[in-house]
Amino acid sequence: MNWNWNETTIDFPFSSENLKNLLNTVCRKENRFSQFEFIKWCDNLTMAFEEDEAEASNELGEIAFGIARDIECQWDIFLVNTYSLKELQNLDLSKVKLPQDWFKEWLKQLNEE
Incomplete structure (x- = not known):
């Protein structure tokens, strides 16, 4: 497959749990990456979810997908x-x-799942 995803310095696998961890880091202002890098990671997460029906089909995956999509759109x-x-x-x-x-x-929305 030919992936045409955003290059980002954030080297975390694309998962709901990592979205939560990264959001926690940003909320605590402990991120060593720019918000732009995080936005690109979120965009990549939505693409990964679109490719992987299994993760996106569970409830947490659907919530995380919606939040990641909202982050990049906002x-x-x-x-x-x-x-x-x-x-x-x-x-x-x-x-x-x-x-x-x-x-x-x-982060609050993600934690309400």
């Missing part, structure tokens, strides 16, 4: 609503930060 919306096209063309995405409360809310 990132895109945040960029479009925050920066002009000209700014986006020169923006260092590793410096962009979503509101911390968003990550706490996603």
